[in-house]
Amino acid sequence: MDELNNNIMEEVMKRLGAIASPAEECCKEPAAAASPTCNLTEYVGTTMGHTIGLVIANLDHQVHEALKIDPKYRAIGIISDRVGAGPQIFAADEAVKATNSECLLVECPRDTEGGAGHGSLIIFGAEDVSDARRAVEVCLREIPRTMGDVYGNSAGHLEFQYSARASYVLNKVWGAPLGKAFGITVGAPAGIGVVLADAASKAATIDGVTLATPGNGGTSFSNEVNYFFSGDSGAVKQAIIAARDVGLQLLKTLAPDEELKSTTTPYIL
Amino acid sequence: MDELNNNIMEEVMKRLGAIASPAEECCKEPAAAASPTCNLTEYVGTTMGHTIGLVIANLDHQVHEALKIDPKYRAIGIISDRVGAGPQIFAADEAVKATNSECLLVECPRDTEGGAGHGSLIIFGAEDVSDARRAVEVCLREIPRTMGDVYGNSAGHLEFQYSARASYVLNKVWGAPLGKAFGITVGAPAGIGVVLADAASKAATIDGVTLATPGNGGTSFSNEVNYFFSGDSGAVKQAIIAARDVGLQLLKTLAPDEELKSTTTPYIL
Amino acid sequence: MDELNNNIMEEVMKRLGAIASPAEECCKEPAAAASPTCNLTEYVGTTMGHTIGLVIANLDHQVHEALKIDPKYRAIGIISDRVGAGPQIFAADEAVKATNSECLLVECPRDTEGGAGHGSLIIFGAEDVSDARRAVEVCLREIPRTMGDVYGNSAGHLEFQYSARASYVLNKVWGAPLGKAFGITVGAPAGIGVVLADAASKAATIDGVTLATPGNGGTSFSNEVNYFFSGDSGAVKQAIIAARDVGLQLLKTLAPDEELKSTTTPYIL
Numbered sequence: 001m002d003e004l005n006n007n008i009m010e011e012v013m014k015r016l017g018a019i020a021s022p023a024e025e026c027c028k029e030p031a032a033a034a035s036p037t038c039n040l041t042e043y044v045g046t047t048m049g050h051t052i053g054l055v056i057a058n059l060d061h062q063v064h065e066a067l068k069i070d071p072k073y074r075a076i077g078i079i080s081d082r083v084g085a086g087p088q089i090f091a092a093d094e095a096v097k098a099t100n101s102e103c104l105l106v107e108c109p110r111d112t113e114g115g116a117g118h119g120s121l122i123i124f125g126a127e128d129v130s131d132a133r134r135a136v137e138v139c140l141r142e143i144p145r146t147m148g149d150v151y152g153n154s155a156g157h158l159e160f161q162y163s164a165r166a167s168y169v170l171n172k173v174w175g176a177p178l179g180k181a182f183g184i185t186v187g188a189p190a191g192i193g194v195v196l197a198d199a200a201s202k203a204a205t206i207d208g209v210t211l212a213t214p215g216n217g218g219t220s221f222s223n224e225v226n227y228f229f230s231g232d233s234g235a236v237k238q239a240i241i242a243a244r245d246v247g248l249q250l251l252k253t254l255a256p257d258e259e260l261k262s263t264t265t266p267y268i269l
Numbered sequence: 270m271d272e273l274n275n276n277i278m279e280e281v282m283k284r285l286g287a288i289a290s291p292a293e294e295c296c297k298e299p300a301a302a303a304s305p306t307c308n309l310t311e312y313v314g315t316t317m318g319h320t321i322g323l324v325i326a327n328l329d330h331q332v333h334e335a336l337k338i339d340p341k342y343r344a345i346g347i348i349s350d351r352v353g354a355g356p357q358i359f360a361a362d363e364a365v366k367a368t369n370s371e372c373l374l375v376e377c378p379r380d381t382e383g384g385a386g387h388g389s390l391i392i393f394g395a396e397d398v399s400d401a402r403r404a405v406e407v408c409l410r411e412i413p414r415t416m417g418d419v420y421g422n423s424a425g426h427l428e429f430q431y432s433a434r435a436s437y438v439l440n441k442v443w444g445a446p447l448g449k450a451f452g453i454t455v456g457a458p459a460g461i462g463v464v465l466a467d468a469a470s471k472a473a474t475i476d477g478v479t480l481a482t483p484g485n486g487g488t489s490f491s492n493e494v495n496y497f498f499s500g501d502s503g504a505v506k507q508a509i510i511a512a513r514d515v516g517l518q519l520l521k522t523l524a525p526d527e528e529l530k531s532t533t534t535p536y537i538l
Numbered sequence: 539m540d541e542l543n544n545n546i547m548e549e550v551m552k553r554l555g556a557i558a559s560p561a562e563e564c565c566k567e568p569a570a571a572a573s574p575t576c577n578l579t580e581y582v583g584t585t586m587g588h589t590i591g592l593v594i595a596n597l598d599h600q601v602h603e604a605l606k607i608d609p610k611y612r613a614i615g616i617i618s619d620r621v622g623a624g625p626q627i628f629a630a631d632e633a634v635k636a637t638n639s640e641c642l643l644v645e646c647p648r649d650t651e652g653g654a655g656h657g658s659l660i661i662f663g664a665e666d667v668s669d670a671r672r673a674v675e676v677c678l679r680e681i682p683r684t685m686g687d688v689y690g691n692s693a694g695h696l697e698f699q700y701s702a703r704a705s706y707v708l709n710k711v712w713g714a715p716l717g718k719a720f721g722i723t724v725g726a727p728a729g730i731g732v733v734l735a736d737a738a739s740k741a742a743t744i745d746g747v748t749l750a751t752p753g754n755g756g757t758s759f760s761n762e763v764n765y766f767f768s769g770d771s772g773a774v775k776q777a778i779i780a781a782r783d784v785g786l787q788l789l790k791t792l793a794p795d796e797e798l799k800s801t802t803t804p805y806i807l
Contacts, residue, residue, distance in 0.1 A: 038522045040515060042464050050424045050523050054460050060470035063463070063496070066480035080460020082385060082424065082492060107484035109459060109492035110759075114383030114652030116620060119492045121459040121483055155588045155620065190647060190659040191592050191618020194601070195580050201598035211604035214659055214758070215645035220483070220490040221379075221758040223620060223647035223657045227601070246578060253576045254588050307791045309784060311733050319693045319792050323729050329739035332732070332765070335749035349729020351654060351693065351761060376753035378728060378761035383652030388761045390728040390752055489752070489759040490648070 044077075044136045047143045048263070050113070051081035051088060053136040057129040069104050073125030077101065077132035079139050082111050085118040086184060087150060090161045091142035092122050092135075093169035101126040101135035103169045108220050116156050116188035116223035122169075148267040149244065155254035156223070158196070158247040159186035160240045162268045164233055174228045175209050181233040182209075185243045186226045190214055192250050193225025196243040200227060203242030204235035240268050313346075313405045316412045317532070319382070320350035320357060322405040326398040338373050342394030346370065346401035348408050351380050354387040355453060356419060359430045360411035361391050361404075362438035370395040370404035372438045377489055385425050385457035385492035391438075417536040418513065424523035425492070427465070427516040428455035429509045431537045433502055443497045444478050450502040451478075454512040455495045459483055461519050462494025465512040469496060472511030473504035509537050582615075582674045585681045586801075588651070589619035589626060591674040595667040607642050611663025615639065615670035617677050620649050623656040624722060625688060628699045629680035630660050630673075631707035639664040639673040641707045646758050654694050654726035654761035660707075686805040687782065693792035694761070696734070696785040697724035698778045700806045702771055712766045713747050719771040720747075723781045724764045728752055730788050731763025734781040738765060741780030742773035778806050 044053035055077050064071065079088055085108040096103050104125040111119035122139070126132040149160035161184045166176035176182040185200050187193030190213065197211060206229040212218035213225050229239065252260050313322035324346050333340065348357055354377040365372050373394040380388035391408070395401040418429035430453045435445035445451040454469050456462030459482065466480055475498040481487035482494050498508065521529050582591035593615050602609065617626055623646040634641050642663040649657035660677070664670040687698035699722045704714035714720040723738050725731030728751065735749055744767040750756035751763050767777065790798050 037525050038518050040518055042515070043519060043522060046522050050458065052458060052460055052519065052523055054464055054519070056464065056467050060467045062470050062477040063466045063480065066466075066477055067463075067482075076463075078460040078463055080458040080463075080492075082458050105482075107459070107482055109385070109483035109488075110379050110490040110648050111385060111458075111492045113385075116647070116649060116651075116657075119385070119458060119483075121463075121492075121494070123463070189588065189590060189618040189620050189649075189657060190645075191590055191616040194605075194614075194616055194618075194659075194661070195592055195594065197601045197604075198594050198598045201600050208600040208604055211601065213605075213643075213645055214647035214657075219647075221646075221648040223618075223649045223659075225659070227604075246580070249576050249578055250581060250590065250592070253581060253584050254590055256575050306794055307787050309787050311784070312788060312791060315791055319727065321727060321729055321788065321792055323733055323788070325733065325736050329736045331739050331746040332735045332749065335735075335746055336732075336751075345732075347729040347732055349727040349732075349761075351727050374751075376728075376751055377759075378654070378752035378757075379648050379759040380654060380761045382654075388654070388727060388752075390732075390761075390763070392732070 044133060045140050047140045048147060049081045049083035049087065049143065051079065051140065051143055053140045054078040055129060055133045055136055067105065069125060072127060073104065075126045075129040075132040077124035077126065077136040079122040079136060082113050082119045084147065084150065085120040086159050086161050086186060087143050087146035088120045088122060088139070089169060089173055090146045090163060091139045093163060093167050094142045095124070095135040095138040096169050097167045098138050099135045100131040103172055106173045110220040110222055118220060118222050144264050145267055147263040148265045150263040151248060151260050152263070153251060153255040153258040153260050156188040156192065156251055158244070158251055160184065160244050160268055162237060162240055166230065176228065177230050180230045181236040182230045183236040183240045184226060184228050185240060186224055187247055188224040190223050190225040192247060195250060196247050197225065197227035199246040200229065200239035200243040204238040206231040206235050206239045237268060313402060314409050316409045317416060318350045318352035318356065318412065320348065320409065320412060322409045323347040324398060324402045324405055336374065338394060341396060342373065344395045344398040344401040346393035346395070346405040348391040348405060351382050351388045353416065353419065354389040355428050355430050355455060356412050356415035357389045357391060358438060358442055359415045359432060360408045362432060362436045363411045364393070364404040364407040365438050366436045367407050368404045369400040372441055375442045379489040379491055387489060387491050413533050414536055416532040417534045419532040420517060420529050422520060422524040422527040422529050425457040425461065425520055427513070427520055429453065429513050429537055431506060431509055435499065445497070446499050449499045450505040451499045452505040452509045453495060453497050454509060455493055456516055457493040459492050459494045461516060462496070464519060465516050466494065466496035468515040469498065469508035469512040473500070473507040475500040475504050475508045506537060582671060583678050585678045586685060587619045587621035587625065587681065589617065589678065589681060591678045592616040593667060593671045593674055605643065607663060610665060611642065613664045613667040613670040615662035615664065615674040617660040617674060620651050620657045621653070622685065622688065623658040624697050624699050624724060625681050625684035626658045626660060627707060627711055628684045628701060629677045631701060631705045632680045633662070633673040633676040634707050635705045636676050637673045638669040641710055644711045648758040648760055656758060656760050682802050683805055685801040686803045688801040689786060689789070689798050691789060691793040691796040691798050694726040694730065694789055696782070696789055698722065698782050698806055700775060700778055704768065714766070715768050718768045719774040720768045721774040721778045722764060722766050723778060724762050725785055726762040728761050728763040730785060731765070733788060734785050735763065735765035737784040738767065738777035738781040742776040744769040744773050744777045775806060
């Protein structure tokens with residue numbers, strides 16, 4: 001009966017978007033390889049978090065205008081997902097570093113499929129469709145890595161991200177100083193995020209950039225408190241590691257019977 | 270075991286609000302017949318999408334004022350639901366066409382019971398309670414039809430609506446030009462909605478009215494991109510049919526093992 | 539098979555946050571006792587609704603500033619949850635009455651773990667950490683009581699709260715007149731909340747303070763209509779009892795096969 005229960009719970013959680021065990025889904029879809037099931041030219045690939053990558057070679061002018069995109073970007077790449085904003089946005093930062101594209105729009109719907117956080121919608125622009133497609137491919141490939149310090153249980157989630165050198169996407173979305181190390185701590189339910197911010201700040205000399213709370217306009221009314229900070233590379237890492245240690249202990253108290261483990265493999269070491 | 274799993278998943282999805290298989294719920298509640306279980310005069314009926322229809326013969330003056338409703342409408346009709354805004358709003362447009370009532374308020378909460386979209390709250394006003402009740406009845410009766418081009422799986426949903434002649438509700442909510450054909454495409458996760466808008470625009474000569482994205486104020490932070498357009502009747506239909514074909518292929522890639530079918534019966538042919 | 543189904547459904551609902559049967563969770567965690575599993579000084583306790591209580595003795599100055607908290611409050615107490623805002627806020631009002639603390643921030647994310655309502659984030663300030671901790675402890679202890687008139691099924695929920703003498707938290711959050719009896723009615727899906735407001739207003743002489751709808755800025759786009767009112771103690775109670783009677787009949791129609799009962803034990807008698 002226990003085994004049966006577990007089988008069924010896995011299935012339920014999987015159908016609910018795999019927030020409880022996205023590692024498994026990750027294993028099934030390790031890379032952003034094009035699925036054999038879709039032959040549309042717009043389709044690039046999918047990855048964990050119900051993330052889809054898309055490209056439009058020559059965006060229709062009416063839609064172009066409605067999205068308020070600079071007319072010089074005829075081709076757009078799209079990353080869109082149900083579960084996660086931080087992992088996709090940090091992956092997009094790498095994608096823009098690595099390709100001849102620009103990030104035109106980042107919006108974070110209130111989502112995570114019944115969880116406490118966001119999804120995301122990211123649009124890249126490029127003059128050439130191959131560059132837009134390349135940005136999407138790099139982003140899809142990076143997401144399993146940036147999911148590494150996401151931890152969830154039925155009561156909430158924690159997320160930690162680190163970049164040694166913030167680029168244009170992190171600057172555009174959260175005001176990260178360009179070229180400096182940049183980190184974020186996310187705690188849900190939101191109160192845990194307040195303690196994470198405090199623990200990060202006390203653990204190392206970092207410069208707080210923004211603190212986002214459910215009602216301050218930055219979180220689409222998600223149940224998260226997010227702290228964004230920059231500083232020396234070692235300090236940013238140290239702050240994150242201290243906060244992560246606290247967060248795992250606190251979130252565990254709300255669902256003591258559940259294992260709280262990395263969605264894929266932790267990368268902030 | 271597989272059969273057991275399927276039985277249980279059906280139950281789970283049903284309890285979660287039937288977003289995955291509302292067709293079944295529809296079959297159980299084919300019409301908006303008054304339930305034998307409720308004798309309140311305010312109760313009119315229910316239908317799929319966890320939609321309830323209500324009427325208040327003589328709205329209390331304090332509540333009237335707080336809702337900023339024109340005092341001449343003593344009676345109000347209410348349509349309120351957890352899953353869906355487009356189906357209810359298009360149904361409301363038919364209700365106002367068919368009855369002596371006016372649509373006073375339409376608001377779209379972030380909902381769909383853990384899904385990527387909205388619920389809705391619609392208030393009709395009438396001088397006479399029988400007219401308010403009639404508007405609610407027509408609306409409840411129309412919803413199974415307007416659910417016909419809603420398609421969902423565990424990763425997201427698609428929605429398409431078409432009216433040959435937009436009336437006051439569609440005009441009030443989305444700026445539809447009165448008396449013209451009007452259509453919408455909805456894609457969730459949001460990135461799919463961008464491709465739908467592009468596909469619709471390229472397929473026929475239509476006039477884009479609005480493009481709603483998660484962060485632009487029009488979507489209550491849902492994980493949707495919605496495109497609203499008018500034009501010749503044939504062009505609007507052609508645009509929708511082209512977008513629907515693309516959308517079904519894209520949403521399928523995020524949950525390849527699940528069937529993606531109409532919630533009831535497609536009506537845009 | 540039925541028993542198996544029920545076992546599994548219980549497990550599913552529990553993992554989904556126990557909105558369908560939080561009474562059970564309440565029984566498991568009757569008080570806000572410190573869990574043996576967490577030795578962090580910041581941890582105070584947990585209770586139903588995935589509520590966690592936390593305290594920070596000496597909040598980091600950068601975080602302090604980012605939260606725009608008066609510098610004199612070095613210590614903060616935190617109540618944060620996934621399911622419920624009213625129960626936590628009414629409990630916080632008692633906590634502030636009973637302790638030497640102040641309520642500094644209340645925000646209500648769009649949450650309830652796929653349900654139609656909110657979670658909450660509440661921050662208390664105190665000059666001394668023992669006062670902040672005490673406020674959190676009182677609040678955690680009160681929540682099972684204030685959950686008493688919360689009723690839910692798979693289609694929505696109802697909530698009723700009553701205070702014989704509103705204090706600073708209720709005044710700060712909803713404009714409750716200080717020292718007067720204060721009540722709220724909450725209905726989800728939102729249309730039911732309109733009928734509750736009407737029923738309350740007609741049942742007794744009360745003074746409406748605010749009516750919150752999904753789109754009016756006060757509800758984080760939840761699928762609720764909430765009515766807040768004050769008046770004589772007897773009138774406020776009478777209004778609530780009348781609304782509760784109507785609400786239970788209406789919400790039942792959307793899920794006729796499910797029992798609709800108090801989350802813990804009704805307290806408005």
